[in-house]
Amino acid sequence: MSKPAPSAKPPLELAVERIAFAAGVAVLMTDPAGRVRVLDFEDYEPRMQRLLRRHYGEHGWTVREAAAPTAARRALEAYFAGDLTAIDGLETATAGTAFQRDIWKALRTIPAGQTASYRDLAQQVGRPAAVRATGAANGANPIGIIVPCHRVIGAGGDLTGYGGGLPRKRWLLEHEGALTG
Structure with a gap:
């Protein structure tokens, strides 16, 4: 007697908003639980699509317009209006390797x-020799701003x-006061 084939996992449904x-x-x-899965920029949508495929597979997600502004959108609008801590408590969820998730968690600190x-x-994250891998994990972050990869600069203080x-x-960085015009 053979085992039945495992059922295919349904695609992750994501609500999309543009700010x-x-x-x-x-x-x-955001996902149905309200967790942020992606935050990228409209003019970098091909990059965003690549990251979605890496994290959820070729057909592992569907997108629909959000029915109403989400809590994440309201927090981001507050952040852009000057309340820099408004995004700190937002819940996120990502795929990625354990090392990438460790780096993304560290970014939020x-x-x-x-x-x-x-x-x-x-x-x-306890991997002092993994500077290049850290850069690669930072570059694979699917949740910009909230997981603040923009706050990472070169060792000499240069913008990388x-x-x-x-x-x-x-x-x-200027908005947050880390750089002056």
Whole structure:
């Protein structure tokens, strides 16, 4: 007697909202529990699609317009209006490797108005030699701003790559008071 084939996992349903702010339009996706799964930028949508495929598979998600503004949207609007702590309590959920999730968790400990280096993050997660892997995990972060990969700078204090572009990274850091114009 053979076992029945496992049933296919239904795709993750994501509600999408677009939020215009001074540095562009953010694309926010939340799951049915209200957890943030994606926050990227409209002009980087191909990158966002690649990250979705990496995290949930080729057909592992569906998208629908949000019926009403989510708590995450309201928190982001408050953040963009100047309440830099409004996003701190938002619940997120991601796939990714254990190391990536450790880095993303460490990113959330960097307060608004402060920055850290890739080396700082690698040391924080107990992998001081994994500076390059830390950079790669930072670059694979599907939840910009809330998981604040923009707060990571080079060891010498220089602005390094950012999935939303360096001008937007500069804007976010200036908005938070970590850089002055």
